[in-house]
Amino acid sequence: MKRRLITLADALAVFGALLLLWQLVLWIFRVPRFMLPSPWAVARAIEARFPSLATSFAITAEETLGGLLASIVVGVAVALIFAQSRWVRRMLYPYTLLLQTVPIVAIAPLILMWVGAGTFSVTLIAFIISLAPIIANTTQGLVSVDENLVHLFLMHNAPRSQVLFKLRLPHAVPALFVGIRIASGIAVIGAITGELYAGSSRVGQGGLGYSILYASSQLQTDYLFALVVAATVLGFSFFFVVMFFEWYFLHRWHESARTPEVE
């Protein structure tokens, strides 16, 4: 516990030093305000426009969460199918790679064209971009079970369903969480990218991506920075929520969740 506090203090010290450096750069090079606002100006922008900032944050958070939850449900389902046979994996696995490698900026406009602009299409984009890591990690977890454990189940004439639900699925939970952790980060990026194209989904209000586009077109650089801060906070929030669930489900039994006793 003591060590954790020290690391937090360290992180805050680095943060403070960076802000100071930022301010120094502004003073020394006399950077114009519309190019780079001061930390103070960003803080003021956050305060002054907090209600609209919070609304944008909430919209993007909702889309990210929707996309992430959908990708967990669909990803686990696909992984369960993949785990059934090597043959199925060989046939279908390349398509998950496709999912991972296709640039989201290229397909986002297509999706908007097909399903129309709005919260749903942005959620769909967040879903598509976060699906691959969940499929890949969960499949890996499902198939990497110790052969002797499978033998143990076979010795009791356990049906396939029992091997799947009592052995493979719980075994895959740590790998699933690795997948969710990666997916949560890119789901935020997916949602914001989607919003750049989707525009305003509600009258006069859009998610962080939309607001970023708008603020930059208006040269409201201080607000643009405030939005970047909000997007970062959103990414971190998802990361920590996932970390919490991971700890909650795994800390009692899994090695990875064990706190190291020695440095």
Added chain:
Amino acid sequence: MTLHVAVPEVEFTGVGKLFGHGRAVLEAVDLIVQKGEFVSIIGPSGCGKSTILKLISGLVLPTTGTIRVDGMTPKNARETVSYIFQDPTLLPWRTVQQNVALSLELEGVCSHRRQEKTSALLELVGLRLVVDAYPRELSGGMKMRVSIARALATSPRLLLMDEPFAALDEMSRDHLNEELLRLRLEQKWTAVFVTHSVAEAVFLSTRIVVLKPNPGRVYASIPIDLPQPRSAAARSTPEFEALVAEVAHALRGARAQ
């Protein structure tokens, strides 16, 4: 009038096993394990010791010959057979109690009976104090006890053990050997035990089967007629020493083949 002939617990008749690429692991193995015997299988590496256990359990099918377990095919006899692997093979997300209950759960035993049975077994193997611990919190010896308790939970008539104590230090190994004999005395199962350790085999067994490698065949069958029950003191008798020497000699002969 019917002639009563005891059906052997395990009967191999001319069993051969080829693995992929046509390599013969076992060839023409004839082996009979009578009910109540404790047979250890010992031999140089690559002589198919573990394969014999896999064949008895029906996890692997023979290429030639027939195998009967209590007069049945290995798959049909599975209900009365338990397997203890070299690793404890516990489910890390289950507590000790839940791990022991697994085999009963898979056999569809109701939860009340499961609770009763696992508690009794955990008491028997000396794990009463750690029933709610997770495997990662246990030592190697304790994990193996859980594995043994799990195997015994279904009240097997035949226990297959594949070097269960190989990874343990000598003290834990000796101790678990003694406990295994005590459990056998109480529960009267038949055992087929694979090991690398001559002393362990002599201490536990009523008979030792020595295999020779490439391909695996039965080289010698040595009865171990040390008095029962055996305690730790049995290890320091001259009879024990003499049997260890005899088995070691046979093992050298098998290796030289």
